[in-house]
Amino acid sequence: MKPRKRQSKIPNELKELFAVIGSDASAFDYYWRQRWTGACADRIKEAFRGRAGIPTAKEQAEATCNITADAFKKHAGEVRKILAEWVEEWIALEHKSLNFRKANKEAGDAISEFLTKRRMDIVYAIKGPSLLMFIERAKVTTTDEAVRLFLKLITHPLCHRAAKCKRCGSLYFRGNERDNRYYCGKSCSNSAKRPSAKKAAEDKLAEAKRWLAKVPDGADAKEWVIQNSKLTRHWLTRQENAGTIQFNSTSQRRK
Numbered sequence: 001m002k003p004r005k006r007q008s009k010i011p012n013e014l015k016e017l018f019a020v021i022g023s024d025a026s027a028f029d030y031y032w033r034q035r036w037t038g039a040c041a042d043r044i045k046e047a048f049r050g051r052a053g054i055p056t057a058k059e060q061a062e063a064t065c066n067i068t069a070d071a072f073k074k075h076a077g078e079v080r081k082i083l084a085e086w087v088e089e090w091i092a093l094e095h096k097s098l099n100f101r102k103a104n105k106e107a108g109d110a111i112s113e114f115l116t117k118r119r120m121d122i123v124y125a126i127k128g129p130s131l132l133m134f135i136e137r138a139k140v141t142t143t144d145e146a147v148r149l150f151l152k153l154i155t156h157p158l159c160h161r162a163a164k165c166k167r168c169g170s171l172y173f174r175g176n177e178r179d180n181r182y183y184c185g186k187s188c189s190n191s192a193k194r195p196s197a198k199k200a201a202e203d204k205l206a207e208a209k210r211w212l213a214k215v216p217d218g219a220d221a222k223e224w225v226i227q228n229s230k231l232t233r234h235w236l237t238r239q240e241n242a243g244t245i246q247f248n249s250t251s252q253r254r255k
């Protein structure tokens with residue numbers, strides 16, 4: 001299954017990153033299948049989709065990696081974990097990569113090592129962005145894969161649009177420059193605006209407890225709350241029966 005429609009605003013170069021760290025499970029599966037099973041011919045086709053020219057057989061062979069789909073799928077969850085942690089921290093630091101470098105030494109070291117030791121090569125494009133990929137038949141670790149995707153993100157001109165949803169915590173890409181919403185989608189912004197039934201019930205109970213604390217000595221607690229607050233007798237009785245509110249201790253003080 002192809003990634004859902006909502007993903008379509010993500011730039012091509014960041015699609016694989018968001019397939020890994022985003023909340024869309026089908027995009028995640030799609031990514032790993034694209035990345036490792038169909039191997040490089042598919043990947044090149046996908047990355048170069050809509051552009052003129054076909055990568056040569058030599059380019060395709062060079063892009064082929066000796067790591068199997070199964071081996072990578074096993075590591076998929078770990079790459080996601082490493083990457084999501086870095087991206088979240090970097091977003092929290094207002095997309096400032098220098099601050100991220102200072103704050104997360106481990107990630108900084110992994111990036112340095114990756115840039116020093118891993119051989120990357122470029123598949124030049126006839127038109128549009130070129131494709132940067134591993135050419136060595138070397139074992140690529142989960143950290144390396146996380147670094148590769150993270151570098152794609154922090155070097156992208158639209159990197160500041162990567163965001164974390166205030167409600168569900170998922171990582172997403174903001175659709176346009178004026179878009180300054182805090183939520184990943186309609187369902188999250190709606191739920192955030194309208195408090196859930198559970199939250200409303202909790203609020204009401206807290207209100208009742210605030211009133212109970214104000215009951216003057218000697219007064220009948222329940223009657224006093226009914227008279228002074230907007231809480232109804234019916235609701236208070238229900239809470240009393242359910243045991244969420246107790247009037248006894250106050251009532252017993254009554255002479």
Ligand SMILES: [Zn+2]
Nearest residue numbers: 165168184188
């Ligand atoms: Zn959300």
